[in-house]
Amino acid sequence: MAASSDTVTPSSLRQAFGNVFSLFILILIGVLAFSIRLFSVIKYESVIHEFDPYFNYRVTQFLTKNGIYDFWNWFDDRTWYPLGRVIGGTVYPGLTLTAGTLWWILNSLNIPLSVETVCVFIAPTFSAFAAWATYLLTKEVKGAGAGLTAAALLAMVPSYISRSVAGSYDNEAVAIFALIFTFYLYIKTLNTGSLFYATLNALSYFYMVCSWGGYTFIINLIPMHALLCIVTGRYSSRLYIAYTPLVILGTLLAALVPVVGFNAVMTSEHFASFLVFLILNVVGFIYYIKGMLTPKMFKVAVTLVVSAGLIVCCAVVAVLIALVASSPTKGWSGRSLSLLDPTYASKYIPIIASVSEHQPPTWPSYFMDINVLAFLVPAGIIACFLPLTDASSFVILYLVTSVYFSGVMVRLMLVLAPAACIMSGIALSSAFDVFTRSIKFASSGKEADAGDTGNGVTQNDVVKPDKNEEPPKEKSSRKKKKEKENVEKAPIATKKSERRLLMLPMEASVVAILLLMLLGAFYVVHCVWAAAEAYSAPSIVLTSHSHDGLHVFDDFREAYAWLSHNTDVDDKVASWWDYGYQTTAMANRTVIVDNNTWNNTHIATVGTAMSSPEKAAWEIFNSLDVKYVLVVFGGLVGYPSDDINKFLWMVRIGGGVFPHIKEPDYLRDGQYRIDNMATPTMLNCLMYKLSYYRFVETDGKGFDRVRRTEIGKKHFKLTHFEEVFTTHHWMVRIYKLKPPKNRMRVKTKKSKSKTTLTSSKRSATRKKNPWQ
Amino acid sequence: MAKSSATKDALALFQSLRSAYAATPTNLKIIDLYVVFAIFTALIQVVYMALVGSFPFNSFLSGVLSCIGTAVLAVCLRIQVNKENKEFKDLPPERAFADFVLCNLVLHLVIMNFLG
Numbered sequence: 001m002a003a004s005s006d007t008v009t010p011s012s013l014r015q016a017f018g019n020v021f022s023l024f025i026l027i028l029i030g031v032l033a034f035s036i037r038l039f040s041v042i043k044y045e046s047v048i049h050e051f052d053p054y055f056n057y058r059v060t061q062f063l064t065k066n067g068i069y070d071f072w073n074w075f076d077d078r079t080w081y082p083l084g085r086v087i088g089g090t091v092y093p094g095l096t097l098t099a100g101t102l103w104w105i106l107n108s109l110n111i112p113l114s115v116e117t118v119c120v121f122i123a124p125t126f127s128a129f130a131a132w133a134t135y136l137l138t139k140e141v142k143g144a145g146a147g148l149t150a151a152a153l154l155a156m157v158p159s160y161i162s163r164s165v166a167g168s169y170d171n172e173a174v175a176i177f178a179l180i181f182t183f184y185l186y187i188k189t190l191n192t193g194s195l196f197y198a199t200l201n202a203l204s205y206f207y208m209v210c211s212w213g214g215y216t217f218i219i220n221l222i223p224m225h226a227l228l229c230i231v232t233g234r235y236s237s238r239l240y241i242a243y244t245p246l247v248i249l250g251t252l253l254a255a256l257v258p259v260v261g262f263n264a265v266m267t268s269e270h271f272a273s274f275l276v277f278l279i280l281n282v283v284g285f286i287y288y289i290k291g292m293l294t295p296k297m298f299k300v301a302v303t304l305v306v307s308a309g310l311i312v313c314c315a316v317v318a319v320l321i322a323l324v325a326s327s328p329t330k331g332w333s334g335r336s337l338s339l340l341d342p343t344y345a346s347k348y349i350p351i352i353a354s355v356s357e358h359q360p361p362t363w364p365s366y367f368m369d370i371n372v373l374a375f376l377v378p379a380g381i382i383a384c385f386l387p388l389t390d391a392s393s394f395v396i397l398y399l400v401t402s403v404y405f406s407g408v409m410v411r412l413m414l415v416l417a418p419a420a421c422i423m424s425g426i427a428l429s430s431a432f433d434v435f436t437r438s439i440k441f442a443s444s445g446k447e448a449d450a451g452d453t454g455n456g457v458t459q460n461d462v463v464k465p466d467k468n469e470e471p472p473k474e475k476s477s478r479k480k481k482k483e484k485e486n487v488e489k490a491p492i493a494t495k496k497s498e499r500r501l502l503m504l505p506m507e508a509s510v511v512a513i514l515l516l517m518l519l520g521a522f523y524v525v526h527c528v529w530a531a532a533e534a535y536s537a538p539s540i541v542l543t544s545h546s547h548d549g550l551h552v553f554d555d556f557r558e559a560y561a562w563l564s565h566n567t568d569v570d571d572k573v574a575s576w577w578d579y580g581y582q583t584t585a586m587a588n589r590t591v592i593v594d595n596n597t598w599n600n601t602h603i604a605t606v607g608t609a610m611s612s613p614e615k616a617a618w619e620i621f622n623s624l625d626v627k628y629v630l631v632v633f634g635g636l637v638g639y640p641s642d643d644i645n646k647f648l649w650m651v652r653i654g655g656g657v658f659p660h661i662k663e664p665d666y667l668r669d670g671q672y673r674i675d676n677m678a679t680p681t682m683l684n685c686l687m688y689k690l691s692y693y694r695f696v697e698t699d700g701k702g703f704d705r706v707r708r709t710e711i712g713k714k715h716f717k718l719t720h721f722e723e724v725f726t727t728h729h730w731m732v733r734i735y736k737l738k739p740p741k742n743r744m745r746v747k748t749k750k751s752k753s754k755t756t757l758t759s760s761k762r763s764a765t766r767k768k769n770p771w772q
Numbered sequence: 773m774a775k776s777s778a779t780k781d782a783l784a785l786f787q788s789l790r791s792a793y794a795a796t797p798t799n800l801k802i803i804d805l806y807v808v809f810a811i812f813t814a815l816i817q818v819v820y821m822a823l824v825g826s827f828p829f830n831s832f833l834s835g836v837l838s839c840i841g842t843a844v845l846a847v848c849l850r851i852q853v854n855k856e857n858k859e860f861k862d863l864p865p866e867r868a869f870a871d872f873v874l875c876n877l878v879l880h881l882v883i884m885n886f887l888g
Contacts, residue, residue, distance in 0.1 A: 193859060195848055195871035199878050237851040237859060245848065245875060248841040252882045255833065262829060284847070291856070292792040293785075300781045 018144075025148055026135060030128035033155035036528065037124040040165045040536035046120050049538040051578060051595050053169035054585035056095055057119050059087060063100040064115050071096075072258070078590045079580065080602060081572050081625065089258040090598070094178070094211030095171050098122065123164040123173035130177040131155040134418060134425075137184035140191055141391040142383070142426045145433065150425025153523075158530035159369035159417035165536050172414055175212030180418050182208050182218055183398065186242060187391045193238035195245065202249035209254045216269040217415060219254075221401055222246065223276035225394045230283050234390060240284050247277045271320070357411040366406075368530070369413050372523045373420040380423030383430045399423055431516060435509040442506040540582070542639065553637060556582065559630065559732035562725050563587035567628060574621055575630035576610065576643055576650060577603055583630065592624055600657065607654030610647070610687045611661050617686040618720035621737055629721065629735045633691045636698060636730040638705035645706065647687050648672055675709040683713045686721075690735055693718055698730070803850045807843045814839035834883045841879045845872060 040049070048057045063071045072088040079085050103118045134154040139147035154160065163172040185201035209215045226243045229235060251273075254264040264270055290298050366374055377399065384392035399419040406416040504512070537543075542553040563573065564587040573589045580594020593603045609620040621629065634642035643650075648666070655661040665681040666672070674688065682688060696702040696714040703710050718735070725734040796804075817835045826832045852860045852868035860868070 193852070194863070195845070195852070195868070195875045198848075199871070199875045203878070237857060241848045241851065244844045245841070248837055248844055249875075249879055249882065252834070252837055252841070252879070252886060255830070256882065256886055262833075265833060281844075289789075293788060297785055297788045301785050304782060304785065 022144055022148055026132060026151065029131050029151050029155050033128040033131045034124045036156050036531050037127060037161060037165045039532045040167050040538060043536055044538050044541050046117060047167055047538055047540065048116065048119060048169050049167040051581050055581040055595065056169050057116065058585040059091060060096045060099045060119055061115055063096055064103055078584050079594050080599065081590045081592055083599065083602065085596065092171055092211055092213065092259055094207060095174050098174055119169040120167045123168050124166050126174045126177045127160065127164045130180055133177055133180040133184055134421060137180055137187060138422050138425050140184060140187040141395050146426045146429035149429045150422045153373065153425055154418060154421040156524065156527040157370060157417045157421055158527055158535065159413045161531045162535040163414055167538055171212045175208060175214060176414065176418065178204060178208035178211050179218065186222060187394060189242035190238055190390050193241050195241060198241055198245040202246050202253060205246065205250045206253035209257050209260060214415065219250065219270055219273050221398060223273045225397050226276050226280060228393060228397060229390060230279065235283055235287060240280060243280055244277060247273050358409050360408060361406065361410040361413060365410065370417060370420045371526045372519050373424040376424035376427045377420050379427035383426045395422055428516065435504065435513045438504045438509045439506060553729050553731060555727035555729050555731035557586065558727045559725065559734060560586035563589055563734065571627040572625050573628045573630055574606060574624065574626040576606065576646060579630060579632065592626065604654045604657035607650035608658045608661055611651045611654055611685045613684045614686055614689060614718065614720050618737060627737060629690065631687065631690045631733050633730055633733055634706050635695065635704040639731055640706050642706065643687060644674065644691050674704065674707055674711055676712040678712040689716065689718060690721065690733060693723060800850055800854060803846050807846045810839045810843035810846065830886055830888045834886045838883045845875050
């Protein structure tokens with residue numbers, strides 16, 4: 001470096017300028033990534049969004065208050081009553097630990113930020129980091145230009161924005177950064193063959209395991225790539241150094257995370273990595289032997305070993321298959337199985353299928369989430385094949401697998417987004433490369449052409465002394481690669497016209513550059529629109545625009561505040577599981593089920609209660625010690641994701657465990673309706689009654705604005721529940737269970753013998769309830 | 773007839789392997805010995821597990837993975853310091869050894885943590 005800077009001053013000066021310039025651009029990209037995610041704070045306020053983030057926020061509060069050791073041993077008795085939940089052993093602690101550490105550092109620097117503020121701004125901060133990691137990764141694959149383009153694209157890709165706006169304090173916020181950074185370190189190790197980077201790679205993988213269950217994607221993708229390299233004959237000792245320490249260290253580190261534990265060696269998700277580890281060791285040994293022996297002797301060795309080795313291999317494989325097959329789910333967890341077989345979840349696990357982000361995406365959602373990148377990706381793949389290196393084959397593999405996974409689950413679109421950005425970055429950058437060069441050559445003529453090529457060569461050698469990822473013949477400048485590319489396109493061309501062919505006509509390239517810029521502008525406009533309008537709603541505060549201005553619906557916080565002020569600390573609140581995290585975090589009340597959904601039976605019990613008639617529901621709730629029931633109702637203001645619309649899932653999940661709840665009872669001719677055509681079971685179930693109680697008083701007709709129909713049963717009274725609170729827009733309604741009042745009613749009704757009969761009947765029905 | 777030719781081939785193979793291996797430098801031979809020792813230790817543990825059972829599973833796991841990890845890292849070091857590997861010509865053996873020590877340090881810190 002030093003010698004070259006002495007001799008080739010102008011080019012090294014330009015190099016230095018280039019470095020400073022790209023640093024500057026990177027900082028700007030970081031700022032962009034951070035600030036594009038602040039729309040939610042500006043338009044609403046600095047709050048935590050949605051459901052899961054509230055849980056993470058609550059855990060972070062606990063961590064900052066009680067310290068790390070209490071956090072690991074935390075048994076939470078305010079959720080899943082009466083079971084409770086071991087939080088320390090069942091969460092991915094990466095996000096909370098990151099936020100907790102950040103908060104601690106800021107506070108010890110005398111910057112008194114609240115925990116909530118830190119949590120709100122974690123996601124934008126880490127998306128800036130993710131953009132920088134993308135730059136590094138793409139730089140390893142295709143050079144700095146592509147890296148900068150990819151980083152800029154990633155900074156504002158809508159799919160990622162949807163998960164990382166300010167306030168969306170969820171695992172994905174830090175996990176995507178960890179994912180990209182792990183891939184970068186793997187590629188870096190693959191290119192340099194340095195154990196130092198291999199160690200860093202394992203540590204970064206550890207962070208990923210801490211942060212998100214999606215780490216299984218890494219531990220399957222990297223073995224796939226290693227296998228691909230072996231099969232295509234690209235084995236190198238760098239691959240050995242990149243892969244084997246990662247598996248050993250990574251497995252041990254993953255086993256340190258309590259939520260993973262021994263799963264790191266016991267479940268099938270991880271077996272691929274061990275298998276490839278064995279294969280890689282064998283292949284490495286073979287290559288070593290091959291290097292020592294003469295070709296003829298090697299042939300002899302192969303014939304000798306193959307016959308013996310095949311038998312051993314077969315035995316090992318048979319044992320492995322027997323081990324895997326002996327476990328009931330073949331060692332795969334439900335979520336992973338639903339990835340491999342997209343129909344699995346809807347067949348066996350309604351609770352996984354009921355979550356909207358686990359549904360397969362629609363075509364428009366691709367356009368919405370990655371926009372023009374969808375068109376640029378194929379070009380990027382072609383660019384990656386010219387020439388195919390270990391690194392670019394990895395990126396291609398990453399893209400292909402993530403496209404498949406995103407096709408299975410909407411949520412995994414998030415994994416596709418970085419791959420699409422990298423590919424599009426490569427495509428755009430190589431397109432600009434060709435166009436600008438042809439403009440430059442066309443304007444400056446032939447001498448400059450030759451001079452520039454020479455200059456380019458030296459410059460390139462100075463820039464990338466460590467870029468020995470390819471065999472020596474690839475060491476020529478990028479320009480020459482482009483020429484080769486052109487030779488492939490037009491093999492008839494002679495050497496002189498090769499250079500001519502390199503250039504497109506001046507006008508064509510100018511137009512093409514303008515068009516590409518237009519495309520980029522479209523992308524930017526779309527991203528800003530998506531960030532501002534589509535993905536910034538916190539979903540606990542809703543707004544609507546109408547002719548008479550902006551309406552704000554703050555009913556959720558109103559209801560939770562009411563709960564925390566007007567109920568006893570130890571009261572139990574029952575609601576559908578969607579609202580469990582929010583109730584514990586905002587109202588600080590014990591809930592029956594929450595968004596963790598770890599116990600299907602418990603959720604089914606609540607679903608059964610909601611879909612039973614009032615009395616049976618009262619019994620179930622009373623046996624669970626419930627004091628208050630909370631339902632979300634959107635019929636008055638037209639809020640579509642309310643409990644009536646989720647009701648069929650409650651019936652399905654409840655019916656899955658308690659067979660007396662049957663889905664057809666709630667459907668009229670296969671149609672779900674709540675108007676006067678609805679079935680009597682539907683009109684008498686608890687959910688209907690709690691949602692529409694006194695609803696007719698609002699407008700006299702009982703017109704439901706979500707279902708766009710008048711309700712079926714308008715005037716009815718509640719016997720076992722009483723309404724205690726309904727929010728301003730009727731979005732949350734809270735009911736209290738009436739105390740058992742058998743004596744009074746029995747007196748007015750009939751003789752005493754009847755009482756014993758009913759009570760015995762009650763105990764008979766109670767027996768069905770698992771919590772009795 | 774075929775059998776005798778096979779044994780002859782095997783003998784010749786063995787001979788050539790031996791002569792080829794004799795040419796390797798001593799420091800590489802030492803590393804090889806270290807690798808063989810580590811693998812041997814891992815094997816002993818696996819046999820012990822098969823006989824006695826894997827009850828403190830984390831101890832068994834950390835023991836075996838420690839041995840395999842050491843072996844693998846030593847192989848990596850061997851690849852890097854081997855003069856015949858053209859890919860690592862720029863890498864001084866001191867740097868390779870420093871990386872090796874760092875990686876081992878991390879590995880054994882993790883293992884101590886995992887041992888329980």
